[in-house]
Amino acid sequence: MTQTTPTTDSATPPVAALPVVLAALQDPVRLEMVRRLSNADGAVRCAALYDVINKSTATHHFKVLREAGVIERLVVDGQTQQRLRNADLDRALPGLLDSVVDAANRAVQD
Amino acid sequence: MTQTTPTTDSATPPVAALPVVLAALQDPVRLEMVRRLSNADGAVRCAALYDVINKSTATHHFKVLREAGVIERLVVDGQTQQRLRNADLDRALPGLLDSVVDAANRAVQD
Numbered sequence: 001m002t003q004t005t006p007t008t009d010s011a012t013p014p015v016a017a018l019p020v021v022l023a024a025l026q027d028p029v030r031l032e033m034v035r036r037l038s039n040a041d042g043a044v045r046c047a048a049l050y051d052v053i054n055k056s057t058a059t060h061h062f063k064v065l066r067e068a069g070v071i072e073r074l075v076v077d078g079q080t081q082q083r084l085r086n087a088d089l090d091r092a093l094p095g096l097l098d099s100v101v102d103a104a105n106r107a108v109q110d
Numbered sequence: 111m112t113q114t115t116p117t118t119d120s121a122t123p124p125v126a127a128l129p130v131v132l133a134a135l136q137d138p139v140r141l142e143m144v145r146r147l148s149n150a151d152g153a154v155r156c157a158a159l160y161d162v163i164n165k166s167t168a169t170h171h172f173k174v175l176r177e178a179g180v181i182e183r184l185v186v187d188g189q190t191q192q193r194l195r196n197a198d199l200d201r202a203l204p205g206l207l208d209s210v211v212d213a214a215n216r217a218v219q220d
Contacts, residue, residue, distance in 0.1 A: 095209035
């Protein structure tokens with residue numbers, strides 16, 4: 001089977017409980033990853049989601065976000081990308097992601 | 111001057127930055143304190159805001175919430191109470207507290 005469409009490379013877990021999601025979002029590096037993903041409105045290659053950290057640190061942060069159910073990993077033409085699970089999050093925790101991203105965007109503009 | 115109305119016993123700091131507020135809310139004990147305060151819709155005596163922890167642990171958690179700008183401490187007739195800073199929070203981080211408390215209430219009902 002040829003992969004012409006993006007495929008998630010692992011089973012998608014449910015969105016975690018509220019404290020786990022908040023713990024995932026409270027880290028400034030992860031918050032910035034989520035902000036960029038939300039503003040991009042689609043899958044984004046990993047390296048575009050952080051600036052000053054190294055790749056292994058970024059991998060750790062992606063894992064925390066993924067295990068909380070905030071993002072999912074896709075493989076597109078052999079390239080790993082991340083995507084926000086907006087719909088799943090808004091179903092599990094209505095309004096939370098929007099309010100967090102709005103506040104994060106305002107903080108960047110200040 | 112006689113104290114016939116509740117008075118805050120220290121200067122009220124500004125609501126902290128988003129990561130600090132999320133870090134304050136992500137702890138299950140503090141999340142439950144905030145949930146009870148929100149549902150009470152007013153000042154609440156400290157002991158009514160937690161169950162299984164001891165007083166010094168509770169004092170630590172109140173301090174974290176207070177320094178994040180989430181709650182304020184009042185003294186009413188010599189008794190210490192806590193109050194949620196709903197209006198300040200909603201001005202600084204619109205929608206965040208509502209979505210967090212709604213999710214926390216749903217989690218308790220499950």
